Amino acid sequence: MDQHNENNATIAIPDGKPARKLRVLLETYGCQMNEYDSQLVRSILIKDNFEFVDDLKTADVVVLNTCAVRDHAERKIFGRVHQIRHIRGKDNPLIIGILGCMATHLRKALLDDAGLKIDFIAGPDSYKNLKDIIREAQAKGPKSFDVTLSEFETYSDVYPARQKESVNAWVAIMRGCNNFCTFCVVPYTRGRERSRTLDNIMEEVKRLASEGFKQVTLLGQNVNSWHDGPHDFAYLMGQISQIKEIERIRFTSPHPKDFPDSLLDLMAVNPKVCRHIHLPLQAGSDRILEMMNRTYKAQEYLMLIDKIRSKIPHVVLTTDIIVGFPTETDEEFEDTRRIVEKVGFDSAFIFKYSQRQGTIAAKKYKDDVSDADKTKRIVLLNKIQQEITLQKNQAHIGQTHSVLIEPVLEGQGFNKAVGRTDGNKLVYLPLGENKPGDLVRVKITDASPHALKGEYCYSGFPFSRE
Ligand code: 5AD
Ligand code: SF4
Secondary structure: OOOOOOOOOOOOOOOOOOOOEEEEEOOOOOOOOHHHHHHHHHEEEEEEHOOOOOOOOHHHHHEEEEOOOOOHEEEEEEEEHHHHHHHHOOOOEEEEEEEEEHHHHHHHHHHHOOOOOOEEEEOOOOHHHHHHHHHHHHHOOEEEEEEOOOOOOOOOOOOOOOOOOEEEEEEEOEOOOOOOOOOOOOOHHHHOOEEHHHHHHHHHHHHHHOOOOEEEEEEEEEEHHEEEEOOEHHHHHHHHHHOOOOOOEEEEEHHHOOOHHHHHHHHHHHHOOOOOEOOOEEEOOOHHHHHOOOOOOOOHHHHHHHHHHOOOOOEEEEEEEOOOOOOOHHHHHHHHHHHHHHHHHOEEEEEOOOOOOOOOHHHHHOOOOOHHHHHHHHHHEEEEHHHHHHHHHHEEEEEEEEEEEEEOOOOOOEEEEEEEEEOEEEEEEOOOOOOOOEEEEEEEEEEOOOOOEEEOOOOOOOOOOO
8 A cells, every 4th residue: 555644544646646535345244234334334434534436446445344153154255355365466455354243253363364364353343443443454564453342332423324225224223132142153243232222213213214214124133122211122113103204114133032012012003013023943942942042942932923923913924043053953953843834934044053163052062963964954944944935925915915115136137126015025016107115005916935926006905014
């Protein structure tokens, strides 16, 4: 890098042209919380006079916002760093930084890896210092880092730089996690649980409404434990639903251990609160659930599902499952399979157990289920779930739904409009006069395991929310 001026977000051009802003390419991996954090980072760096680019060739700095939840995610990032170095070559170097969960998880190991040549790392609570961290990497060469976790940082004073053409805005209402599920690295990489204040969240959502966003999705590692003094999560949802322009409110993810009746009652009656619950099961065997420190038994999970369905009959239920947790036997995997069949989730994310350094499971249990067994279990469970998902989707054929039209994303096909039902199912529609953000009535005409197909209903007959 060449010289930099005093605000350090510009780069001097050697041939005498005026200094220009430093160009940053930001790539995001992993969960929605990471997507949200990337929007925070954009906002912070734009204010600090950086410029964002999409092209690796023109970037001065590449920032990878990373995930450490599974080994696969980490390996993908290593591969990407090597690829970037290779593409840019020795004669055209640039600064590479790692943000997010991998930064805290691997810390110095990342910087010390001579092969990788990472110039700086910043953990999830250090984004306000990014300008200085990048400046140090520029000035002194590699090994600039800050992965200190905070008990207080909620970025309440940063308004994320979102893509304006979206209809949905993600809003992190809390950060961190105190649950310490034994397989999970998040409590270590993101630190202790902190809630943003009610007023601060309301201010953000009102601003989103005024900018034209129709839907908000409230984000947290454990949204049900959000609180502000006497106010709980259901209260927050109720308050947001009073903002006129916001048509839909979603949330992810709750923990089965504390799913309050007040939230279910609100979901049952409030038309803005979407009837979709992502409720991670993780495993169907009580012994494994205990080893995972999930703090519920399979029967308690099933009772909660019954209660949810009795209060909200057409609710869409999705889940996360881990197969091959240490010592899981074939019979215990069968327990998981039985629950999957019994509940009939609308869809499920199924993962092979991946040992994460520093977690309780990594310290206490040997990763002793062979990869072949994990593969056998995940393949079988995915096959069963796909059939269930197809049946669930086919059951909607002939029904009428309210669908929120979304912008068409790359790869979603030509000459089609796309939207989502209240239960978050993707619907393909003919191109009509509708635009993203419109709520339209749609009759479902076909279904696959991945999406529904529909046509617009122009007549005024009543439609179900789901
Ligand atoms: N191995 C496999 N899956 C994991 N998850 C979290 N940690 C691990 C791990 N070590 C899964 C859980 C969680 C989802 C976000 O990722 O199912 O709910
Ligand atoms: Fe990880 Fe469990 Fe916290 Fe979810 S609730 S982030 S799985 S520790």
